[in-house]
Amino acid sequence: MTPAALLRIDSSKATEQIVDFINSVFTQAGKAKAIVAVSGGVDSATSLLLAARALGPERVEGLHLPAKASAPIHTQHAQLVMDTAEIPAANRLTINISAIIQKSWRIIQRSTPGVGAAFTPGVNQLRLANLAARSRMLVLYDQAKRLDALVVGTENRSEHLLGYFTRFGDEASDLExxxxxxxxxxxxxxxxLGVPPVILDKTPSADLWRGQTDTNELGFTYTEADPILYLHTQGQxxxxxxxxGHPEPLVTTxxxxxxATAFKHQVPYQL
Incomplete structure (x- = not known):
């Protein structure tokens, strides 16, 4: 069986199941509104459209959270997605989180003995990226509180299995x-669902620093990884x-x- 056949889904049935799931969660939680962090990528676009289909666009808030490193095209795509989902203008909000990230970084660095505020590549870049992801979470949940809304997450199974997320950052949500x-x-x-082709064809990126892509960080594409992940979860x-038929170096990687990231699924460790 080809990789494509292994992963083929009935999109109509999947849509129906997810819409039912969203409605069930909101009924159980007694909440009327949803908020989605809309990045301009395919995952958040899909979550937004599903939330709008389940609850109605008027009950969904689209929140776009660009930072200094964000490419302007992502903001354009975020607005395009909200147009596609017919999110009302009053339910759209953009908050630039650059100041939150930069001020938090300076305070942390200056408060760390022997470090200072200077930025150095490598580990510091990843720390700053994690700070950006957690800053987005901070603002997202503040707005959810303001609206008395549930946060609809945007994580897919590939990212989750690979540990490709920031703990207490982009993984944070009330439903996935x-x-x-x-x-x-x-x-x-x-x-x-009708996500515009320009977004479907985008190179996946967490938008945490300029030029950052999922493929460059992971060392492989999702098209390459997904069949391997699927077979692994099936006990192969x-x-x-x-x-x-999957190349040994790729399978090993x-x-x-x-x-290496399995611990992310175990924390917090408990007695």
Whole structure:
């Protein structure tokens, strides 16, 4: 069976199931409004459209949170997605979080003995990226409180399994309508929902620093990784996955990433 066949979904059925799930959660929680952090990428676009379909656009808030490192095209795409979902103008909000990130970074650095406020590449870049993701979460949940809304998450199963998220940052949400779907499946669902092609065709990026892409960070594409992840979750051994036609170096890299980030799925550790 080809990788595409392994991951094929019935998008109409998936849409119906997710819409029912969203409605069930909001009924159970006794909440009327949803808020989605709209980045301009395919995952947040899909979550926004599903929330709007389930609850009605008038009950959904689209929040765009650019920072200094954000490319202007992402803001354009975020607005395009909100147009597609027919989110009312009154329900759209853009908050630039650059000042929050920069001031927080300076305070942390200046308060750390022997460090100072100077920025150095490497570890500091990742720390700053994590700070950006957590700053987005801070603002997102503040706005959710203001609106008495639930935060609809945007994480897919590929990101989750690979640990490609910031703890207490972009993974934070009240419900995750896409976490059961691999990235390539989300793209299929997004196409079914009418996400504009310009967004479907974008290179995936967490938009945490200029030129940052998922592929550059991970070392492989989701198209390459998803079949391996699927077979792994079905209990296939590395040898079996390689025998199914996936290159050994790629299988090794993907599974090593799983092992290295497995702790993210265990924290907080408890007695």
């Amino acid at each position: 309508p896409l976490r059961h779907l691999y990235k390539t499946q989300v793209i299929s669902l997004a196409r079914h 051994s590395p040898t079996d996955i390689i025998a199914a 993907v599974l090593a990433r799983l092992q």
